[in-house]
Amino acid sequence: MTPSSSRILDVRPVTAAELPAWLTAQKTVFLRTTDPLGADAQPEAMAERLEPLDPARTLGAFDEAAPRRCVATFRSFPQRLTVVGGATVPADAVTNVGVAPTHRRRGLLSRMMAHDLAAAKERGDVVATLIAAEYPIYGRFGFGPAAHTAEWTVEVPRSGLDPRWSGPEDGGRIDLVDGEDVRRLGPGLHARLCAVQPGAVDRPDLWWRAATGLVRFGRPWTEPFHAVHHSASGELQGLVTYTCDEEWGGGKQPQVTAQVRSLIATTPAAERALWHHVCSIDWVTRVRSGHRAPDDLLPHLLPDPRAARLTTLADWLWVRILDVVRALEARTYESEGTLVLEVTDGDGLSGGRYRLEAARDGARCAPTTEDPDLSLTVGDLAPLWLGDDSAARLAALGRVREQREGAVRLADALLRTSRRPWCPDVF
Numbered sequence: 001m002t003p004s005s006s007r008i009l010d011v012r013p014v015t016a017a018e019l020p021a022w023l024t025a026q027k028t029v030f031l032r033t034t035d036p037l038g039a040d041a042q043p044e045a046m047a048e049r050l051e052p053l054d055p056a057r058t059l060g061a062f063d064e065a066a067p068r069r070c071v072a073t074f075r076s077f078p079q080r081l082t083v084v085g086g087a088t089v090p091a092d093a094v095t096n097v098g099v100a101p102t103h104r105r106r107g108l109l110s111r112m113m114a115h116d117l118a119a120a121k122e123r124g125d126v127v128a129t130l131i132a133a134e135y136p137i138y139g140r141f142g143f144g145p146a147a148h149t150a151e152w153t154v155e156v157p158r159s160g161l162d163p164r165w166s167g168p169e170d171g172g173r174i175d176l177v178d179g180e181d182v183r184r185l186g187p188g189l190h191a192r193l194c195a196v197q198p199g200a201v202d203r204p205d206l207w208w209r210a211a212t213g214l215v216r217f218g219r220p221w222t223e224p225f226h227a228v229h230h231s232a233s234g235e236l237q238g239l240v241t242y243t244c245d246e247e248w249g250g251g252k253q254p255q256v257t258a259q260v261r262s263l264i265a266t267t268p269a270a271e272r273a274l275w276h277h278v279c280s281i282d283w284v285t286r287v288r289s290g291h292r293a294p295d296d297l298l299p300h301l302l303p304d305p306r307a308a309r310l311t312t313l314a315d316w317l318w319v320r321i322l323d324v325v326r327a328l329e330a331r332t333y334e335s336e337g338t339l340v341l342e343v344t345d346g347d348g349l350s351g352g353r354y355r356l357e358a359a360r361d362g363a364r365c366a367p368t369t370e371d372p373d374l375s376l377t378v379g380d381l382a383p384l385w386l387g388d389d390s391a392a393r394l395a396a397l398g399r400v401r402e403q404r405e406g407a408v409r410l411a412d413a414l415l416r417t418s419r420r421p422w423c424p425d426v427f
């Protein structure tokens with residue numbers, strides 16, 4: 001019998017006819033026990049699952065011994081990523097990555113990634129992005145953890161929040177709305193958030209339909225609650241979506257946990273009001289925050305911040321810089337200065353020596369032959385570029401090398417930001 005490792009594996013974009021096999025492979029690689037396309041699925045489930053898939057950017061691997069069975073999946077789609085200063089860059093968003101357990105560790109992911117990144121570079125995308133299932137997978141492909149996530153669990157009774165609170169004191173108001181309202185109001189609000197939030201990514205129309213249950217991908221659906229915040233002048237400034245369990249604490253009294261699915265706000269006042277709203281719902285004794293920035297305001301909005309227990313602090317958005325010049329020119333800087341960066345890239349996509357002339361309102365960047373000030377990998381450039389980490393910290397870890405005295409301090413003066421980036425979404 002032919003050893004399995006010697007079978008020929010074809011890695012390529014799938015045809016439209018192969019998409020169902022590709023979706024079945026997704027179920028296998030993500031260890032899903034329910035089949036979203038099985039007998040209990042909604043009739044429209046297949047159409048919904050197929051909607052976001054562009055066959056040209058949906059890669060599969062096929063084994064010649066069973067050519068109709070897809071054994072690996074990979075997909076990318078166009079995305080806009082907000083950078084420091086509020087501009088956006090075109091990103092190649094990578095998702096649905098998986099290799100069947102029978103075909104792992106034979107280079108299938110490596111081949112699919114090489115195919116996709118080459119196409120992204122050719123297309124002119126500035127970066128590739130993804131949310132990593134496990135930390136060790138993507139560094140080898142030039143990705144670096146560029147934004148982190150934090151989740152808190154708030155024990156409401158010890159938070160110190162005034163239980164008599166009945167709404168914002170500044171003339172603003174909070175209203176419960178339905179899914180249709182969210183689909184109408186949410187995209188505009190989110191676009192305003194993206195204009196000021198480094199690390200945020202655009203939400204396609206499908207995101208809003210999925211968040212409001214209009215599209216369910218054949219999975220069980222729990223109807224959430226939605227609340228919006230308007231300022232005293234009537235401007236929409238925030239939106240929270242949350243679910244509640246029905247825990248009654250042994251029948252004595254309600255002990256409900258509210259799980260926040262999404263909370264976005266364009267002002268601190270709206271952010272404060274919406275957290276206060278969720279933490280002051282009768283019966284709710286515990287609030288799970290969902291994915292927030294590591295320096296989120298939440299704990300410190302509570303009179304007793306220790307009522308917010310940090311339950312997750314982890315890498316979240318990974319970024320692979322494909323075009324160093326456009327990436328560095330897209331963002332703004334905290335001060336003025338010139339830095340020569342030696343960027344190494346094992347895949348040969350974006351390495352080189354670059355001279356950055358940074359200023360508060362922008363920058364110029366170009367390849368150079370001057371002596372470098374700092375050297376680092378393209379993966380380590382990502383968290384500096386998006387403002388998530390400091391050059392001093394990466395230098396202490398041995399990942400940034402200072403070639404000219406004072407260069408690390410200068411890099412931090414230029415690149416560091418007053419708030420950390422935040423990607424509110426999973427994709």
Ligand SMILES: CC(=O)SCCNC(=O)CCNC(=O)[C@H](O)C(C)(C)COP(=O)(O)OP(=O)(O)OC[C@H]1O[C@@H](n2cnc3c(N)ncnc32)[C@H](O)[C@@H]1OP(=O)(O)O
Nearest residue numbers: 095096097098099104105106107108109110130132133136
């Ligand atoms: C963006 C997203 O979609 S995240 C979701 C990622 N998918 C999953 O986690 C699903 C379960 N896991 C899998 O499907 C697979 O194991 C994958 C996709 C993670 C890896 O696919 P493979 O085809 O086995 O990877 P490939 O053979 O190309 O490995 C390349 C290198 O990465 C290493 N590697 C791959 N996966 C892992 C891992 N999970 N942990 C540590 N190292 C890993 C391999 O050992 C190999 O190292 P080497 O070059 O030193 O030999």
